[in-house]
Amino acid sequence: MHDGRSDLVLSDGKAIGVSHPCFIIAEIGQNHQGDINIAKQLIKEAKMCGADCVKFQKSDLPSKFTQSALNRVYDSPHAWGETYGEHKAYLEFSREQYLELQEFSKNIGILFTASGMDTVSVDFLATINVPFIKIGSGDADNFSLLEHAAMKQIPLIISTGMQNYDVVKKIYRCVKSVHCKFVLLHCISSYPPPVEDVNLRVLELYRRDFPDIHIGYSGHELGITISTAAVALGAKVLERHLTLDKTWKGNDHQSSLDPIEFRRLVGDVRLLEKALGSPVKQVQLSEQPCIDKLSKSIVASKRIRKGEVITRDKITVKVSEPKGIRAGEIETVIGRKSAQDVDEDEPIFLITKDDTN
Ligand SMILES: CC(=O)N[C@H](C=O)[C@@H](O)[C@H](O)[C@H](O)COP(=O)(O)O
Numbered sequence: 001m002h003d004g005r006s007d008l009v010l011s012d013g014k015a016i017g018v019s020h021p022c023f024i025i026a027e028i029g030q031n032h033q034g035d036i037n038i039a040k041q042l043i044k045e046a047k048m049c050g051a052d053c054v055k056f057q058k059s060d061l062p063s064k065f066t067q068s069a070l071n072r073v074y075d076s077p078h079a080w081g082e083t084y085g086e087h088k089a090y091l092e093f094s095r096e097q098y099l100e101l102q103e104f105s106k107n108i109g110i111l112f113t114a115s116g117m118d119t120v121s122v123d124f125l126a127t128i129n130v131p132f133i134k135i136g137s138g139d140a141d142n143f144s145l146l147e148h149a150a151m152k153q154i155p156l157i158i159s160t161g162m163q164n165y166d167v168v169k170k171i172y173r174c175v176k177s178v179h180c181k182f183v184l185l186h187c188i189s190s191y192p193p194p195v196e197d198v199n200l201r202v203l204e205l206y207r208r209d210f211p212d213i214h215i216g217y218s219g220h221e222l223g224i225t226i227s228t229a230a231v232a233l234g235a236k237v238l239e240r241h242l243t244l245d246k247t248w249k250g251n252d253h254q255s256s257l258d259p260i261e262f263r264r265l266v267g268d269v270r271l272l273e274k275a276l277g278s279p280v281k282q283v284q285l286s287e288q289p290c291i292d293k294l295s296k297s298i299v300a301s302k303r304i305r306k307g308e309v310i311t312r313d314k315i316t317v318k319v320s321e322p323k324g325i326r327a328g329e330i331e332t333v334i335g336r337k338s339a340q341d342v343d344e345d346e347p348i349f350l351i352t353k354d355d356t357n
């Protein structure tokens with residue numbers, strides 16, 4: 001327990017918590033183009049990039065969409081079918097394919113899960129023993145799904161794109177009434193969002209108002225800088241889409257990271273975490289060479305004789321060779337007697353213990 005937030009244990013050796021590195025999710029989503037071999041290649045790349053987990057999106061189409069939504073013509077360069085239903089069906093992996101991908105992930109040593117985009121899919125994910133279920137932004141205000149997922153007693157990672165703050169507070173209350181094993185992710189559901197829409201400071205708001213859960217960030221912006229900064233603002237979960245090629249057909253590729261960027265993101269996050277360190281301000285051992293070279297000492301601005309009282313007009317502060325009393329000690333030197341003769345422009349080493357000696 002730290003900071004009022006308990007560690008959220010996901011599986012052997014992986015947990016979300018203050019003393020754990022940020023949990024990094026490679027969102028494969030539908031960037032696999034409906035091809036299980038591309039999905040496996042993405043899983044391998046995610047592992048090589050240092051991600052903690054790969055994530056897919058599981059839907060049961062008649063549960064997620066109305067028939068007329070499925071019948072809608074999908075007139076987009078990203079369409080994999082004439083209608084939205086055909087497009088989504090093309091991108092949907094079967095239960096058997098999910099099991100195959102889960103086994104594949106297990107064999108290469110990376111956690112595997114998916115967002116459950118309807119109750120049928122949440123039920124399916126609960127049966128295959130995923131470390132957590134993701135609830136995407138499209139379901140953030142779907143309170144019956146949230147309750148249903150919470151009742152599974154499996155950790156939840158919930159994105160909050162497309163929602164205002166009243167809804168976010170309601171999500172928190174809704175899931176918390178069942179358990180506290182969940183994380184809220186700040187998210188802006190644009191692909192990609194304009195930078196000024198990102199508002200990373202929302203993370204500070206979540207941290208303040210939800211003191212007993214961890215918070216994180218699901219980013220769709222271009223590049224890696226903003227996602228790295230989210231970690232500096234306290235994100236303990238970071239999710240980004242991974243693609244093999246940003247120019248491929250598909251709504252998400254352009255705002256995804258390619259393997260080179262993803263690996264750099266993981267590296268930058270790990271570096272940043274080391275650099276964030278602790279809030280204790282103290283002189284570090286590594287600063288000693290600079291202290292030796294450039295720290296300033298108290299120096300006589302005119303000749304001072306042994307036993308003479310040191311007054312402000314008799315001293316100044318300079319980089320001296322050798323070093324004398326550190327500049328920061330000036331108040332303790334003024335009013336004391338010099339314990340030795342000091343020539344002008346020479347450092348002061350010795351003063352009497354008090355001004356009576
Ligand atoms: C909100 C949400 O679910 N967003 C997901 C996660 O970021 C996306 O991956 C969508 O599934 C994707 O952009 C949809 O694209 P299309 O409509 O072309 O299948």
Ligand SMILES: C=C(OP(=O)(O)O)C(=O)O
Pocket residue numbers: 027057115134135136137138159160161185187189218239
């Ligand atoms: C929609 C999803 O993600 P997000 O809302 O975080 O973009 C998802 O994970 O399915």
